[in-house]
Amino acid sequence: MCGIAGIVALASGSKAPSREALAHMAGALEHRGPDEFGIYRDARAGLAHSRLSIIDLASGQQPLSNQDGTLWISFNGEIFNYVELREELKGLGHVFKTASDTEVIVHAWEAWGEAAFERMNGQWAVALWSSRDETFVLARDRVGVRPLYYAEAGGRVLFASEVKALFAGDPSLPRELDPVGLDETFTFWSVVPPQTLFKGVRELEPGHVRVYRRGTLQHDVAFWKPAYPEAGVPMFKGSLEDATLALDAALAKATMLRMVRADVPVGSYLSGGLDSSVVAALAKRVKPSGFRTFSLRFADAEYDETPYQRAMVQRLGTEHAEIVVSRQDIANVFPTVIRFTERPVLRTAPAPLFLLSKLVHDNGIKVVLTGEGSDEMLAGYDLFREAKVRRFWAKNPKSAWRPLLLQRLYPYLSRSPVSQQALTRQFFGRGLERAKDPGFGHEPRWSSTAALKRLFSAEVKAAVGELDVVKRFLSTLPPEFPRWSFLAQDQYIEVRTLLSGYLMSSQGDRMLMGNSVEGRFPFLDREVIALANSLPASYKLKLLDEKHVLKRVAKDLVTPEILNRPKQPYRAPDALSFVGPERPAYVDEAMSESALKASGLFDPKAVGQLWQKCLGRKDDGQFSNTDNMAVVGVLSAQLLHSQLVASAPAKKEPPLKTVVER
Amino acid sequence: MDLKEKVRTFITTNFYVADPSSLKDDQSLLEAGIVDSTGVLEVITFIEGELGVTVDDAEMVPENLDAVNNIVKFVQKKQGK
Numbered sequence: 001m002c003g004i005a006g007i008v009a010l011a012s013g014s015k016a017p018s019r020e021a022l023a024h025m026a027g028a029l030e031h032r033g034p035d036e037f038g039i040y041r042d043a044r045a046g047l048a049h050s051r052l053s054i055i056d057l058a059s060g061q062q063p064l065s066n067q068d069g070t071l072w073i074s075f076n077g078e079i080f081n082y083v084e085l086r087e088e089l090k091g092l093g094h095v096f097k098t099a100s101d102t103e104v105i106v107h108a109w110e111a112w113g114e115a116a117f118e119r120m121n122g123q124w125a126v127a128l129w130s131s132r133d134e135t136f137v138l139a140r141d142r143v144g145v146r147p148l149y150y151a152e153a154g155g156r157v158l159f160a161s162e163v164k165a166l167f168a169g170d171p172s173l174p175r176e177l178d179p180v181g182l183d184e185t186f187t188f189w190s191v192v193p194p195q196t197l198f199k200g201v202r203e204l205e206p207g208h209v210r211v212y213r214r215g216t217l218q219h220d221v222a223f224w225k226p227a228y229p230e231a232g233v234p235m236f237k238g239s240l241e242d243a244t245l246a247l248d249a250a251l252a253k254a255t256m257l258r259m260v261r262a263d264v265p266v267g268s269y270l271s272g273g274l275d276s277s278v279v280a281a282l283a284k285r286v287k288p289s290g291f292r293t294f295s296l297r298f299a300d301a302e303y304d305e306t307p308y309q310r311a312m313v314q315r316l317g318t319e320h321a322e323i324v325v326s327r328q329d330i331a332n333v334f335p336t337v338i339r340f341t342e343r344p345v346l347r348t349a350p351a352p353l354f355l356l357s358k359l360v361h362d363n364g365i366k367v368v369l370t371g372e373g374s375d376e377m378l379a380g381y382d383l384f385r386e387a388k389v390r391r392f393w394a395k396n397p398k399s400a401w402r403p404l405l406l407q408r409l410y411p412y413l414s415r416s417p418v419s420q421q422a423l424t425r426q427f428f429g430r431g432l433e434r435a436k437d438p439g440f441g442h443e444p445r446w447s448s449t450a451a452l453k454r455l456f457s458a459e460v461k462a463a464v465g466e467l468d469v470v471k472r473f474l475s476t477l478p479p480e481f482p483r484w485s486f487l488a489q490d491q492y493i494e495v496r497t498l499l500s501g502y503l504m505s506s507q508g509d510r511m512l513m514g515n516s517v518e519g520r521f522p523f524l525d526r527e528v529i530a531l532a533n534s535l536p537a538s539y540k541l542k543l544l545d546e547k548h549v550l551k552r553v554a555k556d557l558v559t560p561e562i563l564n565r566p567k568q569p570y571r572a573p574d575a576l577s578f579v580g581p582e583r584p585a586y587v588d589e590a591m592s593e594s595a596l597k598a599s600g601l602f603d604p605k606a607v608g609q610l611w612q613k614c615l616g617r618k619d620d621g622q623f624s625n626t627d628n629m630a631v632v633g634v635l636s637a638q639l640l641h642s643q644l645v646a647s648a649p650a651k652k653e654p655p656l657k658t659v660v661e662r
Numbered sequence: 663m664d665l666k667e668k669v670r671t672f673i674t675t676n677f678y679v680a681d682p683s684s685l686k687d688d689q690s691l692l693e694a695g696i697v698d699s700t701g702v703l704e705v706i707t708f709i710e711g712e713l714g715v716t717v718d719d720a721e722m723v724p725e726n727l728d729a730v731n732n733i734v735k736f737v738q739k740k741q742g743k
Contacts (some may be wrong), residue, residue: 422723423702426692451695452677603680610678624700630678 002062003029003050003513004074004148006127007169008136009043010215014155017046019661021169023159027652028168029161031340032076032513038658040072045129045136047074049652052516054078054262054366060100061658066110067095070132073658075102076161077124077146078520080257085119101261109137114209117223119525121257125204127159131662136212142224143373143524144193144206144500147509151201157212162510163201163342164649172585174200175645177637179456179463182601185344186633187450187469190501197343197640206500226495228488228533230480235534239438243539244552246531250426251553252527255282258369265362266520267292267371270312270320272305274379274547274554275371276561277312279522281557283369284316292365293318293465296356299326300573306630311559325352325357330577331584335639340514341506342644344637346449350506355491357515366517372503373523376495377532377539378547379487380567385409387441387490388541390428394435403429408544438474438481441490442497446470452630455602455610473497487537574628578635579614590638599641607634665713666734672708673730677701687730702727709733715740 005025007017023041026048030037033050040047040063055078065072079085082101085108090096094107094660100124109128110118114137123145128137129599138159140148153164153173160166167173181197184190193203204210210220229235236243259266268280270293274310293313298304306322313320332352337351338344341389360368377379386409393402403425407413413424427444434440450470453461473496482491512519522528532540534548542548546567578587589595591611596604610630617623624630663671666687674682677696691697697705705727706717715737717726726736 226743260740373741423692423727424699426690426724426728427699430693448695452683453682454696458681505730606678606680609675613676622703624698624704626677626695626698626701 002052002076003032003161003165004030004048004076004125004127005073005158005165005169006045006047006128006129007156007158008045008212009156010152010212011155012044012215016040016043017156019046019659022046022048023653023656024651025160025165025169026656027654028165028649030652030654031516032161034516036061036657037654038660039656040065040074040658040660042127042131042303042662044134045072045131047072047127047129049074049658052366052518054264054518056098056100057263059098060102062102063658063660064098064100064102064106064529065660066106067097071106071110071128071130073102073126073128074415075105075124075126077122077126077141077260078518079104079120079122079124080261080525081119081121082261098202114211114223117209123521123524125161134214137209137598138204139209139223140204140206142207142526142529143495143504145504145509145519145521145524147202147505148468149196149201150204150210153200160174163196163198164644166201168649168651171648175648176200177601177641177645179460180458180467180469182344182460183453183467184469185346185637186452186456187446188473188497188501189346189445189449190498192473192497192501192508198644225478226485226492226529226533227491229536230483231485234336234536236531236536236539240539240552243535243549247528247549248553249521250525250528250531251278252282252285254522254528255279255369256286258520258522259283259286259500262367263530264366265290265292266367266369267294267363268318269293269356269371270295270309270318270438271371272308272312272562273371273568274550274558275374275523276369277308277371277558278374278550278554279369279371280312280316280318282522284318290314291318292363292658293320294356294360294363294365294368295320295322296352297322297324298352298572299324300576302619303571303573305568308559308562308565311561315559321359321363323355325355325572327562327577327580328582329570330356331587333645334577334635335586336514336638337511340510341636342510342640343506344633344640345502346505346633348574348577348632350511350653352572353507353511354514356516357512360517361515367520368512369515369520369522370508371521371523372508372519373499373521374547374550375500376503377523377529378550379491380547381494382409382567382569383441383445383494384487384490384541385544385546386428386444387486388544390432391435391440391486393429393486394401394432397429397432405544415622429558438477438489439470441486442493447631448626452626455606455630455634457600457603459600460602485537487541488533492531575614575623575631578631579617586639590635590642595638595642598646599638601637601641602634610634612635665737666730668735669730669733672712673697673705676704676708681682685730689730690724690728692724692728697728705733709737713737
């Protein structure tokens with residue numbers, strides 16, 4: 001796990017990458033790889049690397065090359081099947097100098113070209129430079145676990161794991177927020193790659209490979225696409241019991257690979273929910289003694305899951321560590337969190353995860369497993385159930401009892417006055433006539449979030465103009481989309497809009513790497529994804545029972561309390577973290593009229609009304625969903641502006657261990 | 663300030679509408695995303711606290727609460743005007 005960066009001159013007259021620029025790029029990524037730094041440089045291309053040593057500690061330095069030194073790589077991530085690929089390549093006559101997975105990619109590229117990536121099971125972002133035929137390649141894992149950004153400017157292409165390293169590598173790059181990126185954030189909860197928050201900066205889409213040859217972009221195409229069964233054409237032909245056995249085996253193997261393909265100890269998160277409990281239980285089988293687990297507790301009881309965590313620790317007998325996070329902790333760490341997310345967020349949920357990865361780091365552990373990806377692949381989110389109820393209701397819109405099923409999803413609805421349910425029905429019943437259209441399942445979320453765009457400044461609104469980001473996104477759906485089940489459609493959209501752009505970044509990679517910890521995600525294993533996607537919808541969402549097939553797998557792995565508990569979405573106190581009298585000074589500063597005018601992102605008067613309303617609420621806890629998202633969204637965008645637009649990233653000169661100059 | 667003006671001012675201020683003229687009097691507040699399920703309680707609190715009209719459970723329906731015009735009509739009816 002590491003940071004990668006570099007610069008390639010596309011035209012022969014453009015400025016060659018300097019050693020200083022490459023060193024600054026590596027320095028900007030120091031948190032991702034504090035162990036070793038290296039650069040490669042020739043007249044056309046430069047690669048930089050900051051390393052967190054996990055596999056082949058002694059000889060895995062980067063940049064690294066093929067045998068004759070004409071193909072160079074800067075690589076971030078893990079290829080979990082690198083041992084098998086190396087054997088295959090040895091059979092083809094390839095000779096290896098190191099025991100690292102990095103070298104396997106170099107040889108795989110030589111042997112198979114772009115077809116190499118489809119063979120790789122892992123989480124990675126990679127840059128390859130072939131000086132012989134002046135070919136430059138960027139590629140990224142299937143679901144975008146590892147980040148990769150690029151910018152083309154001045155006849156050069158710059159790339160990096162994080163945006164700050166692009167700015168460090170070329171201080172002349174404009175640092176300006178892109179109103180369309182803001183618009184997407186205040187609609188989908190995240191930008192959707194290739195869109196980013198910065199003008200001129202793009203994010204390589206997950207599962208894509210981008211190839212330049214002799215200074216010209218050749219293509220940017222998907223080497224992998226998710227496949228779901230199409231109507232009338234089943235993919236997984238077995239029974240539910242067969243699916244249970246297959247999922248059990250796939251998850252066990254995925255977890256085992258993530259435990260043993262490391263030369264340092266691997267621990268696990270334990271949230272108290274089903275997914276991380278399953279992962280930790282499977283991992284414990286691989287490492288029966290001395291297995292470390294880590295949990296996040298909340299001072300606010302509403303968000304806390306301690307009893308479930310403790311029950312699982314007791315059952316597994318792990319060496320356990322935990323932290324308790326308060327509202328104050330969230331407020332204090334939030335600016336640091338945004339320094340790593342490099343994007344606005346509408347929830348504070350990333351902040352406690354940053355504190356959790358610090359706990360892991362402080363305990364001397366560099367790698368943790370988590371349960372992320374399960375809700376996407378096996379249909380765990382409330383949104384999938386809500387969409388199912390709404391589609392069922394749409395078949396008979398006049399039905400009085402069909403919408404009552406919503407109460408099974410959201411028990412708070414049944415506690416509200418009977419008549420207020422009429423208002424709830426008004427909310428969820430919008431657009432029932434569009435029940436068969438793409439995006440129907442996400443429409444309530446998108447439209448209620450997009451309502452927050454009323455806070456945008458006139459300038460931002462004007463810059464977005466007539467562009468409708470929902471329409472733009474829906475126009476990129478694949479042709480087979482309408483032939484998938486509605487559940488598969490909803491899952492696909494969830495993965496495209498949020499898995500990489502939010503969950504794997506703002507709650508994943510960025511929060512982990514901020515403390516130099518690598519996350520590994522068994523539910524996002526190549527084989528697990530393929531199996532989960534191939535299953536009939538009813539195995540995943542059986543009536544309204546979410547993750548049904550996983551619960552069958554989990555029966556022998558987790559405590560009955562965890563198996564039978566209602567799903568609790570992971571959440572942290574949002575606006576509440578910032579309105580108490582003890583709030584840090586930066587909060588009022590960022591929400592002030594002068595700071596709002598300076599950034600030009602939001603309407604100062606409207607934000608003033610929002611902020612006064614929330615300050616008046618103080619601790620009574622009654623913040624609407626809208627107010628929560630508004631406060632966190634505005635505050636984080638303001639912080640982002642002051643950190644990466646109003647000021648340039650600090651220059652760091654790391655000690656270079658590997659320097660290759662030609 | 664007349665009743666409609668009071669209601670409009672409350673809605674655009676409490677729900678921070680940057681461009682108040684964009685809010686039409688017959689616009690559904692739920693549909694526009696300006697008011698969510700908790701926001702409805704804020705509207706009721708305003709009607710009861712600032713306008714002195716009690717909202718019964720059975721009256722918490724979109725026809726009474728889900729647009730500036732609907733709120734005005736409902737309050738006027740309750741005030742016997």
